[in-house]
Amino acid sequence: MPRSSGRQNKLTGQTGEYLVVAELARRGFIATTFAGNVPTYDIIATDGLGRHISVQVKTSNSGSWQFNISDFCEIKFQDNRQVIGSAKKLLIRGLIVVLVILSHNQKMRDRFFILKWTKLRNIIILEHSKWLRIHNGIRPRNPKSLHCAINVSHVLSYENSWNTVSESIR
Secondary structure, eight states: OOOHHHHHHHHHHHHHHHHHHHHHTTTTTTEOOOOOOSSSSSEEOTTSSSOEEEEEEEESSSSEEEEGGGGTEEEEEEEEEEEEEEEEOOSSTOOOOOOOOOOOOOOOOOOOEEEEHHHHHHHHHHHHHHHHTTTTOOOSSOTOOOOEEEEEHHHGGTTTTTTTHHOOOO
């Protein structure tokens, strides 16, 4: 029976969340996933002192992650031209994001990129701004689309930065 893309996307997301929980456990955290039932984060991790941190996980089977730019900044339209407004504030204090690339090759390892939500927000706004400048502010196929994406090259310096979790926990 062929897999639907919705089912495959759910499996990809779930796999990423459980891999992050396992990696956190290896690093001494007790962590649990909420399986998509909490809109802003996917995992709560607790250290040995009872301090905790919220973690959002985005998982990809390729080398890029898809987002909605309006989750990170205000977007206004002048006709079909997108104008980037002010950056949005963090809703969950200390939120960490783990971007995961699943490996489907037995010889390769899954990859993890760990950064604070505010850093991710800034990267996404910067890259979307660059992309809009190339296109004179107008998305070619669908001017009203709020889709944006980043790829591995944008977050390479955050690969395996698990210390971000322990440095951010409160």
